[in-house]
Amino acid sequence: MNATSASIPVIAIDGPSASGKGTVAERVAAALGFHFLDSGALYRLTALSAMNQGVALDDEVRVAEMAATLPASFHDGAIWLAEENVTDAIRAEAVGEGASKVAALPAVRAALLDRQRAYRQAPGLVADGRDMGTVVFADAAAKVFLTASAEARAERRYKQLIEKGNSANLPALVADMQARDARDTARAVAPLKPAADALLLDTTHMDVESAVQAVLAHYASCMTRSKQGN
Ligand code: DC
DSSP: OOOOHHHHEEEEEEEEEEEHHHHHHHHHHHEEEEEEEEHHHHHHHHHHHHHHHOOOOOHHHHHHHHHHTTTTTEETTTETTTTTOOOGGGGGGHHHHHHHTTTTTTTHHHHHHHHHHHHOTTTTEEEESSSSSITTTTOSEEEEEEEOOOOHHHHHHHHHHHHTTOOOOOOHHHHHHHHHHHHHHHHHHOSSOOTTTTTEETTTOHHHHHHHHHHHHHHHHHHHHHHHTO
């Protein structure tokens, strides 16, 4: 980070999978005219590349090399690996599982660090992930830890899958959600945990719009406080 980027505000939104943070983060970014970083997509792209090329997901050296040189881009409302539109492919459950595995490798996390920080551009950035407020943007202007019960998150994922015409099994989704939370929370590097100065937002009984308003209000109050110098 340089002196210029340090002055660009970041809103860090972390939380477990299917907490709704992606949707909330995108809407907050749109409301403020800020850039948006879906950091989970970078882990998913890394896992998809490794799976496509037959690289074992626990081969830390090779997976980290792939992460460092990932031909990934976000444009035209889609996510690309070189010329291939992988927007839907990276959302497959198997790729999510793979992403959770490669995300536990320290060299992979290190390889993605600069790439994530490069998204910090004027007028501001909303970054969505697991360690945005604790590691990648520890100096973020506002931090939110967005969560919901495993049951509520599994139900949201279930509805999404059914709407897209896929079959889904609710008890299996609850179990997957709990297993992934356990792995993301227990890993040694950048575990899933709220930053000490994060606002905890439990959206179990909250709709998307109320969550967006709560994040915007938190950001506004953080900016007012920092202008007052405390
Ligand atoms: O948010 P998501 O479900 O797309 O993330 C996919 C996986 O990547 C998830 O298991 C946790 C991991 N991840 C991470 O470790 N750090 C991030 N900043 C974002 C995602």
